[in-house]
Amino acid sequence: MSKDENNAKTITLGSLLSTDRVLLLKGKQQKQDVLEALIKVIADSGEYGSYDDIKWGIMHREDLMSTGIGNGIAIPHVLLPNVETPGMALALCPDGIPDYQSTDTVMIRMVFMLISGKNHQKTSHLKILSKIGSLFYDGRLKVAFLAAKDAEACLEILARAES
Numbered sequence: 001m002s003k004d005e006n007n008a009k010t011i012t013l014g015s016l017l018s019t020d021r022v023l024l025l026k027g028k029q030q031k032q033d034v035l036e037a038l039i040k041v042i043a044d045s046g047e048y049g050s051y052d053d054i055k056w057g058i059m060h061r062e063d064l065m066s067t068g069i070g071n072g073i074a075i076p077h078v079l080l081p082n083v084e085t086p087g088m089a090l091a092l093c094p095d096g097i098p099d100y101q102s103t104d105t106v107m108i109r110m111v112f113m114l115i116s117g118k119n120h121q122k123t124s125h126l127k128i129l130s131k132i133g134s135l136f137y138d139g140r141l142k143v144a145f146l147a148a149k150d151a152e153a154c155l156e157i158l159a160r161a162e163s
Contacts, residue, residue, distance in 0.1 A: 014158045
């Protein structure tokens with residue numbers, strides 16, 4: 001088993017997030033604004049490359065096809081060189097993002113942004129995308145997150161869900 005496959009099995013979504021990378025955005029949002037806010041918090045960590053490099057990767061991926069996967073969830077993601085460990089940011093938009101196209105036309109309310117290494121994290125990247133879909137798709141966890149009063153509450157809810 002490769003190192004990437006071992007890491008993919010042990011990664012939790014909670015380990016990829018921190019309170020400064022969970023954004024609670026009130027009022028209706030615009031897709032571009034939400035994506036840029038998530039890119040900024042990831043770039044500000046200093047671990048995943050420059051704002052411009054991350055923005056180019058995310059926007060290029062979004063131009064290929066919307067990352068709105070359905071049921072009010074979007075997962076913009078990119079594989080970048082020189083990224084050592086995966087990272088994630090989350091925007092919770094209870095009032096929705098009307099201009100974020102989704103496969104099922106349900107308004108997007110949760111946006112998970114995932115950054116992984118291009119050279120050695122492809123398996124981890126796919127496992128994380130799958131984990132987001134399986135944990136949040138049925139709706140119960142999504143409702144709890146959207147009702148959370150702050151980032152700490154979101155991380156506590158996630159820790160319980162992943163235990």
